[in-house]
Amino acid sequence: MTGEDLRMLRERRGLTQSQMAALVNEMTGRKYDKQRLSKWETGKEVIPREILGRLLLLSIEQTPTEPPRRGVTVAVGLQKGGTAKTATSINIAYVLARTGSRVLLVDADPQGNATTHVGVGQAEVVELTNSGRVLYHALMGKAALTDVIRNTSVGGLDLVPSSIALASADTELPGNLTNAQTALAEMLDPVRTGYDFIVIDCAPNLGAVTINALTAADFVLVPCQTEPHAILGVSAFLETVAKIRRRLNPRLEVLGILPTMFNGRLSQDRSSMDDITRLWGAENTVFPPVPRATIYAQAAGANVITLDADIGAPGAESYAAIAAALLKATGRLTETVHAA
Template structure:
């Protein structure tokens, strides 16, 4: 968010600089004044990280509407592990939910990391698996999706939990000839009207469950670590997306590529970021990179969403840009409300 973005946000809310400073103080518990706000707007001082995160959320908020929910579905995937797919899924879901949307997070990875990171304890995951109330059971038609969905501690955000049981679906789905590739789409149809957005955290492979996710999705977002091996996997993944578009889901669109885990002080990382822009920047949107930061590992270790623990965490600009792109693509905010 630039100084001009801050000024536009203030003017859109009809506030003077003094009133905006008071509003920021309410959000943060700080004591900023008109002079400090003026320095932010003119770029003489950078926005403090916690102020930045809260204002980015504010820029994504939309007025209440009676428009029906459409369950716009976004698959987050790449067939390589360690590219921050789960961090991307849960933090984008958080931004969308905190800006006033109803969001469903579908954990489509047998590792179940997204499930525990949004607050479902591992002991509960074991119990839910034994009770037949995880994604595997809903996907295979052994349970209704409504019986599997669980609320999280974030208002407006629900989760479809996953467990190691989902690994069996990659071999069982191909044997189900009636809906081997559309099972997830049919499963989600039952709840699309209850949510504004549905985010699917895909496994790091191109198995049957990931193909189902792409077949069910309106958009696909590709997190790509700023390193050569991850970059090599993007073309193969895009080839798969093209096949899905041609054979199963002609409405699937690429939302963009998200560079992740960037250390700008490393020459190799900077070179990889340049490669990402050179290879795909003309055809797809390349979102602002998410920097490598210890807070993501700390949040993962504590089983919390990073931005819920620290709204000013490095990368909040990237996740706000993705949320803003989705809100604009679905007509929920005007072009002038771009959070990027």
């Protein structure tokens, strides 16, 4: 967010600089005045990180009269591992929840990283698995989804937890000829009206569960690390998306490509960023890149959502831009400021 973005946000809300400073102070417990706000708007001072994240949330404004909830579903996927799919999924879900949406995060990866990221410990994962209350059991019809869904510490954000048990689904689903490719969509149908958005964190493969996720989704978001091997994987993944659109899910749209782990000081990263824009920028949205930052590994180690720990973390603008794109596509966003 630039100083010009801040000024446009303030004016759109009909606030003076003094009133906007008071709003910022209310959100943060600080004591900024209109002179400091003026310096941010003119670019004389950099907007502090802890302020930036909260301003980004303010910039995503939902319509006063919201359309009915219908569980608009976005799958976050790429068959290559290590491209920040889980970090992307949980932080998008977090931003959407913070803007007032009801969000269901579905952990569709047997590694269960999204589950632990939102605070479910390993001992609890084992207990949930043993008691038949993880995604595998709901997907295979062994448990009702409502018995599997659990609350998180983030208001408005619920979770369908996962565990290593889900690995069996990739071999078991193809043997179920009645709904081998639509089981996940059918599983989600009864709860869709309870949520504005459903975010599916996909496994790093193109197995049966990932195909189910793409068949259930309205949108697919592709996180791509800014390095050559990840870029090669995007082409193959988009070909799979095109096949699923033709054969199974004609409503599936590519929300965009999200470059991740970007270091602008490295020539290889800059070259890969140029390649991503050249290859897919004409037909797809390429979102602002998420910088490489140690806070993501630290948040993962602490089992917390990065933006919940630091709302102004590097990459906050990228996730806000994705959330804004989803809100706009579903008619829940009136307008938004430019995310630089």
